[in-house]
Amino acid sequence: MSDPAPPGEFELIRRYFAPLAVGFPGAFNLLDDAAVLAPSLGHELVVTTDALIEGVHFLPDDPPDLIARKSLRVNLSDLAAKGARPRAYLLNLCLPPTATGAWIGSFARGLAKDQTAFGIHLIGGDTCKTPGPLTLAITAMGEVMEGAMIRRSGARPGDDLWVTGTIGDAALGLAVRRNALPGAGPKDRKFLVERYRCPEPRVAIGHRLVGVASAGMDVSDGLVQDLGHICSVSRVGAVVQAALVPLSAPVRRAVERDPGRFFDVVGGGDDYEILFTAPPQLGATVLDFAAAADVQVTRIGSIVAGSGVSVLDGAGQEMRIERAGFRHF
Amino acid sequence: MSDPAPPGEFELIRRYFAPLAVGFPGAFNLLDDAAVLAPSLGHELVVTTDALIEGVHFLPDDPPDLIARKSLRVNLSDLAAKGARPRAYLLNLCLPPTATGAWIGSFARGLAKDQTAFGIHLIGGDTCKTPGPLTLAITAMGEVMEGAMIRRSGARPGDDLWVTGTIGDAALGLAVRRNALPGAGPKDRKFLVERYRCPEPRVAIGHRLVGVASAGMDVSDGLVQDLGHICSVSRVGAVVQAALVPLSAPVRRAVERDPGRFFDVVGGGDDYEILFTAPPQLGATVLDFAAAADVQVTRIGSIVAGSGVSVLDGAGQEMRIERAGFRHF
Numbered sequence: 220m221s222d223p224a225p226p227g228e229f230e231l232i233r234r235y236f237a238p239l240a241v242g243f244p245g246a247f248n249l250l251d252d253a254a255v256l257a258p259s260l261g262h263e264l265v266v267t268t269d270a271l272i273e274g275v276h277f278l279p280d281d282p283p284d285l286i287a288r289k290s291l292r293v294n295l296s297d298l299a300a301k302g303a304r305p306r307a308y309l310l311n312l313c314l315p316p317t318a319t320g321a322w323i324g325s326f327a328r329g330l331a332k333d334q335t336a337f338g339i340h341l342i343g344g345d346t347c348k349t350p351g352p353l354t355l356a357i358t359a360m361g362e363v364m365e366g367a368m369i370r371r372s373g374a375r376p377g378d379d380l381w382v383t384g385t386i387g388d389a390a391l392g393l394a395v396r397r398n399a400l401p402g403a404g405p406k407d408r409k410f411l412v413e414r415y416r417c418p419e420p421r422v423a424i425g426h427r428l429v430g431v432a433s434a435g436m437d438v439s440d441g442l443v444q445d446l447g448h449i450c451s452v453s454r455v456g457a458v459v460q461a462a463l464v465p466l467s468a469p470v471r472r473a474v475e476r477d478p479g480r481f482f483d484v485v486g487g488g489d490d491y492e493i494l495f496t497a498p499p500q501l502g503a504t505v506l507d508f509a510a511a512a513d514v515q516v517t518r519i520g521s522i523v524a525g526s527g528v529s530v531l532d533g534a535g536q537e538m539r540i541e542r543a544g545f546r547h548f
Numbered sequence: 549m550s551d552p553a554p555p556g557e558f559e560l561i562r563r564y565f566a567p568l569a570v571g572f573p574g575a576f577n578l579l580d581d582a583a584v585l586a587p588s589l590g591h592e593l594v595v596t597t598d599a600l601i602e603g604v605h606f607l608p609d610d611p612p613d614l615i616a617r618k619s620l621r622v623n624l625s626d627l628a629a630k631g632a633r634p635r636a637y638l639l640n641l642c643l644p645p646t647a648t649g650a651w652i653g654s655f656a657r658g659l660a661k662d663q664t665a666f667g668i669h670l671i672g673g674d675t676c677k678t679p680g681p682l683t684l685a686i687t688a689m690g691e692v693m694e695g696a697m698i699r700r701s702g703a704r705p706g707d708d709l710w711v712t713g714t715i716g717d718a719a720l721g722l723a724v725r726r727n728a729l730p731g732a733g734p735k736d737r738k739f740l741v742e743r744y745r746c747p748e749p750r751v752a753i754g755h756r757l758v759g760v761a762s763a764g765m766d767v768s769d770g771l772v773q774d775l776g777h778i779c780s781v782s783r784v785g786a787v788v789q790a791a792l793v794p795l796s797a798p799v800r801r802a803v804e805r806d807p808g809r810f811f812d813v814v815g816g817g818d819d820y821e822i823l824f825t826a827p828p829q830l831g832a833t834v835l836d837f838a839a840a841a842d843v844q845v846t847r848i849g850s851i852v853a854g855s856g857v858s859v860l861d862g863a864g865q866e867m868r869i870e871r872a873g874f875r876h877f
Contacts, residue, residue, distance in 0.1 A: 245592075250781050251700050252765050253630045255692070257592035263574075264593065266671065267582040268687065270640040272678050301582045311599040311640070311685040342595065349601050351680020356640040358597060358687045363584070371580050436581050452579050 231346055235327040236310070239334060239341035243307060246342035254342035256307055262362040265303035269293050270311075273352040277416075278396060283322045284329030285416045291333050292420045293439065294359035296491040299425025300437035302369040303361030305337055310344035313354040337422050367429045369495070374434035374453035378496040378522040381432075381505060383421045383514050385467040386442050388414035390487020391480070402476050407469035414467075418491035424512035428495060431504055435495035442485045443540050445494055446528050456525035459485075462533050465517040482540060485530065496522050560675055564656040565639070572636060572669035583671035585636055591691040594632035598622050599640075602681040606745075607725060612651045613658030614745045615684075620662050621749045622768065623688035625820040628754025629766035631698040632690030634666055639673035642683040666751050696758045698824070703763035703782035707825040707851040710761075710834060712750045712843050714796040715771050717743035719816020720809070731805050736798035743796075747820035753841035757824060760833055764824035771814045772869050774823060775857050785854035788814075791862050794846040811869060814859065825851050 232249055240246035245255040258264050269290070273279055277286050291308065298305050310330075314323070334340060339359070392415025394400040395408045403411070420437075428435060434453055438445050442464070450457050464485060466474065474480045497505055502518070509516040530538045561578055569575035574584040587593050598619070602608055606615050620637065627634050639659075643652070663669060668688070721744025723729040724737045732740070749766075757764060763782055767774050771793070779786050793814060795803065803809045826834055831847070838845040859867045 247699065247701075251630075251697075252626050253594045253596040253632070253697065255592045255594050255697050257694070258586055263584045263586035265582045265584050266638065266689075268638045268640055268672060269674055270642055270676055270683075270685070272642060272676065272680070274679055275676065297581050301580075303582070309595065309597045309687060311597055313599055313601060313683060343597060345598055347599055347601065347604065349680065349683065350603055351601070351678065351683065354599075354642060354678065354680065354683050356599070356685045358638060360595075365586070368580075368582065368584050370576070372576075 228346055231323065235323055236341060239327065239330055243340035243342055246340060249343065256342065256360065258362040261365055263365050265298055265301050265361045265363055265368055266358065267294055267297040268356060268358040270354065270356040272354045281416060283325040284332070287326040287329030288333045288417055290355055290357050291330060292418050293491060294357045295337055295339070295420035295422055296418065296437040298359055298361035299420050299422045300369065300435050300493045301363065302367060302426055302429040302432070302435070303363045304426045305339040305359065305361045305422060307340050307342040308357050308359040310341060311356040312344065312346045313349040314346065315349055315351065315353055318353065337420070363429060369428060369432050369435040371434055371436050371449050371452040374449050374455050374496040374522045376455055376522055376524040377499065378433050379499050379502055379518050380457055380459065380496055380520040380522060381516050382438070382442070382465065382492055382494050382519050383424060383516050384419065384492040385465045385470065386438065386490055386492060387470045387484030387487060388467050389418060389489035390483045391470055391473055392416070393487070393489065394483065400473060403469065403473060407472060410467065410469050415489060418489065420491060421493045421514050424509060424514040425493065427508040427512055431501050431508065432495040432497050435493055438490040438492050438494050440488045442490065442494065443528050443530065444486070449494070449496070450526060450528060454526070456523045457520060457528045458523055459520040459528065459530045461530050461538060463517060463519040465515065486540060557675055560652065564652055565670060565673070568656065568659055568663060568670035572671055575669060575671035578672065583636070585671065585689065587691040590694055592694050594627055594630050594690045594692055594697055595687065596623055596626040597685060597687040599683065599685040601683045610745060612654040613661070616655040616658030617662045617746055619684055619686050620659060621747050622820060623686045624666055624668070624749035624751055625747065625766040627688055627690035628749050628751045629698065629764050629822045630692065631696060631755055631758040631761070631764070632692045633755045634668040634688060634690045634751060636669050636671040637686050637688040639670060640685040641673065641675045642678040643675065644678055644680065644682055647682065666749070692758060698757060698761050698764040700763055700765050700778050700781040703778050703784050703825040703851045705784055705851055705853040706828065707762050708828050708831055708847050709786055709788065709825055709849040709851060710845050711767070711771070711794065711821055711823050711848050712753060712845050713748065713821040714794045714799065715767065715819055715821060716799045716813030716816060717796050718747060718818035719812045720799055720802055721745070722816070722818070723812065729802060732798065732802060736801060739796065739798050744818060747818065749820060750822045750843050753838060753843040754822065756837040756841055760830050760837065761824040761826050764822055767819040767821050767823050769817045771819065771823065772857050772859065773815070778823070778825070779855060779857060783855070785852045786849060786857045787852055788849040788857065788859045790859050790867060792846060792848040794844065815869060
């Protein structure tokens with residue numbers, strides 16, 4: 220049995236995407252040219268967008284439902300890091316001629332699954348045909364209390380530096396996919412690839428950090444590089460204790476086999492964990508809120524006067540980080 | 549002298565795009581991961597998005613500043629047709645390795661020019677590298693009074709059918725670009741290509757149509773097809789008088805040379821004029837508001853009970869429209 224060809228543009232929207240707009244009145248069942256939305260009283264909208272390209276951000280044989288979920292999740296991760304609760308999203312989907320109805324169906328089911336998990340709706344977008352690789356962009360909208368978005372710019376010397384979850388899983392997951400992580404057992408390989416394909420946006424804790432975090436962003440291009448952005452915009456420096464960086468058991472085993480892997484861990488991208496700073500007197504509050512959200516948080520260092528990011532080894536010596544992080548150009 | 553290579557990702561944002569965010573505090577000079585915005589009191593946001601792909605929506609040798617302006621204008625046209633005043637937009641820009649700094653600079657200058665013309669700011673986006681054709685998506689946000697967005701669904705039998713500007717210029721402009729409009733003189737060719745490359749979004753009249761237009765949308769995929777959408781969602785039919793469809797002098801000359809061109813006029817896309825319906829008793833109001841906005845409007849027919857679109861010739865006979873309009877699939 221061969222895959223059916225994708226249906227026409229309007230049928231494609233009706234069949235696969237309009238069901239994702241049900242429950243959001245301002246989406247008009249995707250039957251209009253635009254959507255309407257307004258933030259709740261006393262709130263404002265937080266807007267972020269990310270494009271993903273086959274062969275660049277995901278691999279051609281990645282399962283379509285996971286491509287969909289990752290695309291949505293990287294945007295949800297941005298909203299969470301900014302302290303916003305997710306509300307709605309738009310999807311631009313540029314399909315190559317090889318895209319089948321089965322592929323699109325699986326993609327839409329991936330979106331449906333995560334819409335339920337994270338309380339967000341598709342409210343608009345467009346589909347078109349591309350002679351190039353499959354390309355998609357998601358624009359996500361959330362809301363925060365007026366003036367309360369967690370910025371990159373608020374870190375102050377003396378603040379603690381925190382990170383959610385574990386770092387480096389996705390970088391090593393990509394290495395597994397490229398057959399570049401010898402020595403890892405099948406269970407570790409599976410865990411790491413899953414973390415690469417389907418990151419966990421920390422939506423449960425993001426909005427709780429409003430009023431607690433002095434600065435924050437999600438780790439998408441590598442811990443050291445992204446921390447460098449917070450430092451540069453906040454005009455401060457940061458010191459990270461390498462031994463405190465939270466590692467999953469599979470990553471810990473990979474680093475034990477090859478200590479040089481640590482540079483991939485703090486330099487690789489795609490973590491989608493929240494990196495944030497908070498005054499030390501709010502440390503107990505951070506831990507309380509993390510427990511309430513059921514999200515692991517770890518203090519990995521401090522903000523200092525000056526500039527730049529230093530990573531210290533167990534002996535307090537500065538490590539030379541050779542790989543600065545992912546850049547598109 | 550060869551074109552310089554494009555600068556790195558962050559430098560590219562700093563040099564070309566951050567200046568486009570000046571004047572919109574919630575854009576944080578593009579130094580954060582997200583932007584914030586809120587509609588004015590008593591208003592809500594209207595959100596629309598369109599992707600454009602080189603070789604599909606524009607030609608590889610189209611000037612970059614005009615590609616930028618067209619990309620923004622097609623979204624502004626959607627906002628205007630919905631009765632919304634433009635506020636802000638996001639840009640996803642996927643660049644092939646061949647994109648030069650000069651290309652990006654010209655593209656950004658095109659955006660700057662139209663930002664000033666239409667009172668809108670860039671507030672976010674992302675840039676990435678693609679192995680495929682240049683692909684970009686713009687998500688535009690405007691605002692309307694709560695509940696006042698002009699929908700596709702409000703057309704009622706007896707309503708007049710109106711359109712702004714002239715129809716068919718862009719379709720014949722594309723024909724010129726493809727060397728498929730023999731007989732047109734150089735001035736006509738220039739006019740038509742300019743209308744194809746740089747449509748005129750009817751922002752000046754859009755927001756004035758709130759409370760006047762019973763339904764509306766912009767003509768992007770062809771007059772007959774787009775009118776069909778209004779009819780289908782409103783559960784009505786429409787009758788268009790072919791002789792009333794407003795034509796520019798170059799299009800009128802092309803149709804006189806070859807009457808079959810009329811099917812390209814009402815079937816071709818890329819007009820970006822507003823098609824709207826209004827009760828006949830508001831006809832004088834429509835004309836007053838159009839004069840105040842300095843936008844030409846023309847009554848081209850009526851909404852009727854039933855379904856589907858009929859186009860009548862000068863003798864009142866139904867014309868068979870052979871080309872239904874642009875479809876991506």
